[in-house]
Ligand SMILES: Nc1ncnc2c1ncn2[C@@H]1O[C@H](COP(=O)(O)OP(=O)(O)O)[C@@H](O)[C@H]1O
């Protein structure tokens with residue numbers, strides 16, 4: 001809503017002439033009108049108008065995500081009138097009015113769709129440093145960071161320690177969205193506190209960040225509640241304001257709050273400061289690598305392969321225990337008549353291995369599946385109806401489910417199996433293949449994705465963010481050694 005209010009204080013952008021249907025322009029222009037009387041009276045009314053548009057365009061009508069129990073300003077009096085007791089550092093100021101809605105999948109780890117290999121030695125390391133304030137799990141893409149964080153979460157939950165999970169996204173570069181998402185994450189473990197924080201965020205306007213964070217820290221401290229906050233994919237955050245929030249929590253927080261961060265880079269993490277204070281547990285790619293026994297278990301239990309010990313050792317050596325490469329290798333080896341010969345061919349650094357293995361996997365697919373993968377790689381997330389619009393394939397939902405079943409790095413992100421997401425690394429491979437094999441299709445796919453996103457409610461629109469062609473070259477240079485795409 002804060003974004004919405006900002007938009008309404010600026011002139012309405014010119015939406016006409018870009019191929020957007022008039023009926024869509026009408027609804028959007030009215031929603032952005034500076035005259036409140038001309039605007040829909042509520043987010044629900046606006047959502048209903050968008051749903052009608054979807055229906056009129058023959059698109060699947062999205063469900064509306066409605067916030068439960070939105071706090072009102074009148075409850076402000078119940079907030080501590082003296083403000084925070086914690087020493088506070090000034091955080092960037094911005095105004096805010098009400099919480100956003102985000103897919104609930106951002107607040108829980110991805111559900112594994114295959115058996116997971118126990119990472120006992122890593123869990124032991126995490127356990128040994130459990131009291132430290134910051135645990136940083138940083139390594140390039142596909143090293144098993146999110147999976148390990150999810151496994152650690154389960155262990156903590158079994159020990160009765162509440163864990164709040166937040167998968168950050170680029171919208172968290174707006175500090176107010178980040179705070180809103182943080183509060184939503186806290187809701188899973190401290191619902192009452194979360195309501196109070198939402199009220200503070202709503203009431204305190206320019207000074208909200210300081211109050212929210214201090215209240216959070218004070219509450220955990222005074223109630224002596226041990227809580228862990230897990231932030232997945234921190235590398236997506238680059239804005240100094242949001243980074244300052246994490247700094248503040250680490251700087252001012254007490255031992256009742258442990259923060260676990262997964263990231264492809266070390267940027268935006270106060271590693272040296274925390275290390276100096278002996279408040280850091282750090283797991284990097286050298287530790288995350290699968291060792292020979294873990295690789296063996298992975299290939300047997302996940303890949304269904306029974307290789308000689310020597311082959312496993314060779315594969316482990318050539319992939320350097322990189323989880324994603326092991327997965328790609330197991331897909332390639334499954335149908336191979338000569339696994340040993342194939343393993344001997346897996347050489348080179350990460351990048352080359354990734355390319356080699358992805359090529360190998362993709363070349364064995366049926367043309368229909370290959371084309372489907374390429375076309376559906378244009379958006380960050382994909383649903384059956386969006387996939388069917390992009391590919392013209394009426395069996396799109398079933399195809400997505402089959403692709404997930406085949407372990408092709410696709411995972412459903414909601415319980416209803418409406419939205420799916422490719423692993424970032426695989427998405428990159430697919431996009432490179434799309435650029436190489438079907439460059440002529442790219443503008444059309446973007447046009448379709450853009451059209452779908454324009455007539456979709458904001459919650460779902462986030463999910464169909466598609467790769468902008470203008471920034472293609474910088475975003476598509478994938479390097480496992482740096483984890484950059
Ligand atoms: N312990 C594990 N057991 C089975 N598969 C794993 C395990 N750790 C990672 N993987 C697989 O390796 C791939 C990369 O893991 P992921 O956690 O997504 O990596 P990252 O977060 O570093 O990008 C995924 O397909 C995941 O299922």
Ligand SMILES: [Mg+2]
Pocket residue numbers: 145146147233262
């Ligand atoms: Mg991850």
